[in-house]
Structure formats: structure tokens, C-alpha cells
Amino acid sequence: MKRDFKAVLFDLDETLTDSSSGLEAAHRAVTKRLHNYLSQHGVEVNETILRSKLNALEDKMNVETKYDRDEWWPELLAELGLKQEMPRQIAEELTQLYWTTYSNADYPYADAESTLIYLKQKGYKLGLITDTDGKPGIKNRRLERFAFIRLFDVVVISGEDTLRTKPSPEPFLFAASKLGLPASKCVFVGDKPFTDIKGAKAAGMRTVLVKRRDWGIGERADFTVSSLAEIPLIIEKNRKSYNKNPSS
Numbered sequence: 513m514k515r516d517f518k519a520v521l522f523d524l525d526e527t528l529t530d531s532s533s534g535l536e537a538a539h540r541a542v543t544k545r546l547h548n549y550l551s552q553h554g555v556e557v558n559e560t561i562l563r564s565k566l567n568a569l570e571d572k573m574n575v576e577t578k579y580d581r582d583e584w585w586p587e588l589l590a591e592l593g594l595k596q597e598m599p600r601q602i603a604e605e606l607t608q609l610y611w612t613t614y615s616n617a618d619y620p621y622a623d624a625e626s627t628l629i630y631l632k633q634k635g636y637k638l639g640l641i642t643d644t645d646g647k648p649g650i651k652n653r654r655l656e657r658f659a660f661i662r663l664f665d666v667v668v669i670s671g672e673d674t675l676r677t678k679p680s681p682e683p684f685l686f687a688a689s690k691l692g693l694p695a696s697k698c699v700f701v702g703d704k705p706f707t708d709i710k711g712a713k714a715a716g717m718r719t720v721l722v723k724r725r726d727w728g729i730g731e732r733a734d735f736t737v738s739s740l741a742e743i744p745l746i747i748e749k750n751r752k753s754y755n756k757n758p759s760s
Contacts, residue, residue, distance in 0.1 A: 517699050519637040520637075520638060521701070521717070523701065527740075528624045529624070533618070534614040538609075538613045539563055541613040544559070546585070547559045566588060568591075581606070581645075585603045621739075627741060631747070638664045639688075640668065641683050642667075643669070651672070673686065678704075679711035680714075684715035694716075695717045699747055700712035700717045701743060703724045705730025709731040718750075720735045721736045722738070723738055
């Protein structure tokens with residue numbers, strides 16, 4: 513059967529947007545606020561150690577696909593060996609501070625919009641599959657900031673539009689169905705092997721890993737690139753290859 517790609521679907525954070533500055537700013541703001549809160553309650557913690565623990569917790573929660581930041585902060589205290597209670601009001605304040613600061617410093621990669629426009633002009637349908645930020649509405653507000661959002665034919669916030677988040681195949685299959693295509697006609701581009709690549713492969717999609725960092729875990733993608741600008745060439749090349757070999 514000919515496998516002629518019809519759609520290219522993308523992850524958001526660290527795939528289309530450079531979240532490193534956003535994370536750094538968010539971690540700095542949360543660390544400062546949490547340090548002040550603890551100091552006011554007679555608990556002294558080294559601010560550098562606190563920030564280091566938060567950096568590690570960020571990776572841990574991403575791997576475990578736990579996105580509700582309200583649940584992060586008590587766990588952060590536990591990681592520090594503290595038995596300090598975390599009032600819900602403070603947890604919600606830290607979460608709001610995290611996302612407000614993150615969003616203000618989160619920008620698209622320089623080649624993001626040009627890559628999307630190129631694929632659109634070539635006739636590919638475009639999709640975005642991004643996990644929830646833990647609370648309904650947060651991810652939608654973040655998406656509204658990006659001009660490139662208008663280029664997508666379908667946007668799926670997994671965990672909100674679907675019951676399960678990545679790496680479940682559910683959001684990938686849901687997006688493909690919204691495009692009116694089987695998963696085999698879709699290519700998925702993401703940066704996290706353990707959610708993006710694992711889930712897309714389980715759904716039956718071809719996969720491209722944009723290697724922003726070495727996670728050291730997860731599924732191997734069909735293709736690996738270091739920038740979005742490489743994607744059109746890979747997709748066009750392999751599309752032609754499939755057209756020449758219709759039995760594949």
C-alpha cells in the first residue's frame with residue numbers, strides 16, 4: 513500500500529517553542545517566592561539548593577506526565593526533607609506565578625513559523641498535539657500568544673480534549689480522525705522520546721525527534737533532526753520514496 517504522507521503534526525513546548533528561557537525565568541520566580549514563604553515561617557533553605565531541586569523535579573514530573581503544578585510544590589518540600597505544610601492558596605499562587613512568568617519568556621524557535629508555512633504551502637494538513645498544563649484553560653491562553661497557531665487545521669490539548677495525555681495513542685488518533693486521515697498518513701514531530709515518539713509510534717504514525725537535549729530514555733524515532741528547518745526535506749524525500757515503492 514502506498515504510504516503518501518498527508519499531514520504533519522507537532523508538539524509545542526521545546527519543539528516549536530524555545531521553553532528554556534521560560535523555564536529558567538519561572539524557576540527563578542518560584543524559587544524566590546517559595547524561599548520568602550519558608551523564611552516567613554522560620555524555615556531557612558539555601559536558595560541555590562531550592563532551585564536545583566526544582567530543576568530536577570521538573571524533569572521528574574515530565575517523565576511521569578504529572579502536569580498539575582499545584583501538586584508539585586508539596587513534593588518539592590518533601591524533596592528538601594521538609595515537613596512544612598503547603599496551604600492550597602500558596603500552591604495556587606506559585607502555579608500562577610510559574611505559568612505567568614513562563615509564558616512571558618516563551619518564544620517560538622526562529623525556524624518554527626517558516627517551517628509550518630512551507631509545509632502548508634506544499635499541501636500538508638497541519639496538527640498540534642500538546643499536553644495539558646494541569647488546569648483547563650492555561651494551555652489555551654498560552655497558545656493564543658503564538659501567531660503560528662492560525663496555521664493549524666487541528667489543535668488537540670491532550671488531557672483536556674482527550675481523556676489521556678501522551679504517551680497514550682489516544683490524542684494522536686483523535687487528531688488524525690479530526691483531520692479525516694488514518695494515522696499511517698501522518699508524521700509526528702516532537703522533542704520527548706518518552707511521550708511524543710512513544711505515543712505517536714503506538715498510534716501508527718511515522719516519527720521525527722527534534723533533539724533539543726539527551727533525555728537518555730524513550731523510543732527511537734524514525735528520523736532525528738537538530739532543527740525544524742530539516743523537517744521539510746526529510747518528509748519530502750521520504751514521501752517521494754514511498755511513491756516510488758507503492759508496495760511498501
